[in-house]
Amino acid sequence: MDLMAERHWDSILLYGHGWRKDYFRSLVNVNYSGPYAAALLSRSGDVAIFVSDPWDRELIPGAADFTATLPRASAIAGLELMEARFVHGSPASATADVEELRRIKTLDEIECLKQAAALADRGYQYFADTACVGMREYELVAEVEGFLKSNGAEDNFMLIASGGTEVVGMKPPTARAFQPGDSITTELTPCVNGYYAQICRTLVLGDPSPGQIESFSIFSEAQQAAQDLIKPGIRASDAARAQNDVFRKYGYGDYTGSKYTRVRGHCLGLFPDETPHILEDVDYVIKENMVLIAHPNTYLPLSGYMVFGDSLLVTATGNVRLNTTEKKLFVKEA
């Protein structure tokens, strides 16, 4: 409401579609399943809801049909994603403003993120317990997905990779069967009540090679460097540089760029990959009660692609780790 007054907006529409539900769910936290949803907040504080799926309309009493009745609004959060046919007039974009509001989590939101992080920990333990030589990547993903959903996750973002130094990144699972000596990398991102927390770990099937051990020590030092640094007032670029400097120190600075990696972390919340991203060229000041992950995930010739990271809650003086999974290179007998 303060934002609307400050910007002189009479109304703001929070738009969501099948991929990006986050703008809508920041006001109306309902897991709709149709292609579109929107919530209109007026200066009076009234909220009107519009969904496209008839079954969603039963989930949200009073919700109207999206396509038949979507109203005009002074500003739209998620405007850039909205189909052109739904945009009437010249509404302002409220996307950046709403994203900034969302970055600072309330106590209720932090509780959801803690639950999601705890589920990520249990999910990773299940992942490590279940992976074995001969199992296919997609079979492991099926097992983990089943575990997370059984334990209340409404969604999960997950990537995986397996193999050796030929592996340069993660992707959806393939039918590849795990072999002795494989690194199996994953990022698990379960969603609880709309909020995503993430964990990144690497598991080796069999005795780890000297390269895998050396590689993990670099990743561990890099992640710890970011974790030691992150507190209110530092910049996203500082958190990225702290991680990348560790790689540079060991002669692997070339592997901190976009050819081999994407980001050194990102914020978490109603979307699993919220901005700001942790990159050396992102000039954003981190604030108390933000939740983010620092993960120096990248390719190294020592080991192939490796991942390691934890979700962190920024406190008044530093941060606390929301994951409790041991910070180690997981090893399982092949």
Added chain:
Amino acid sequence: MKRGLIEWDRTQLPPAVLDSRLARVRAALAAQNLPALLVYTDVWRSNQARFLTNFMPYWNRSLVVIPVDSPPVLLCALSPRVYPWIKSVTILENIRPASKLMQTLDQLCAERQWRRLGVLDLPMLPIEIHSRLGEIEIVDVPSETICEPDDGEFSMRRRAVSRARQILEEQLPRGAGSLDHHFVGHLEREFRRAGAEDLVIRLSSAGGSPAPAKGARLLDRYSVAIALEYCGHWVKVTRPSADAEALRSRFDAALAAGLSSDGGHIENLAGPYPYEAGTGSIFALHVEHQGLYFGDTCTGTGAL
């Protein structure tokens, strides 16, 4: 989100099927003197790009550009490190990194000296992209002329729906008395082990439309609605734990009556989205009776 098995089994979907679809695109482009067609795709809205190239982004969004006289080009925000994988599951060989989609599109248009561009379902383009197309003349190319399901499409959807029916009917007896989360987890495991790429599960127990699991215990009488994506092909199947035959009769009657029966809930499965309200050449019909639901994936001639 897509996190199951994404693969291209060329025995199920031969490259010739995709060749014929591209030929259809090029005929439409030639008829309008257009040099290329732009197709938007993202995680949830992947049906059209998949239909034309078998590309299904597991994350982010992309643009597929189909020139009238050369192979398709993918403008892709995913890392170049996954291009080999993309090439292994699609017909795409020319992939350009495009963290800034429109900038990369502008470069492509300049290189190819395109002054006009066809856009598949132009009014449905995200406004961020739509508003940046001002430099060149754009022409709406409705998907009805491009993406009409062919034999290959029906064949793949038949595979998908057959899988969905079989797994659901096998697993349905296990739900009664269990927590809905546990049953959803069980179904996720079964479907994804069987190759599901994506899955949306809704449950109805003690009345009310099928909805996401909420930690409640399922009663003896409940229904499960599954939306399954298998090799990029979405289908929906809904089954009740009881009174299946009575509901099936009601479903058949609604279908025979031209979908005008009371209680029929119809979703288009042939559009850009996995499912949306409305009819289409492939659609899902669901009927309700005494708090139970039955539904299936259909064409104009009956259930697939």
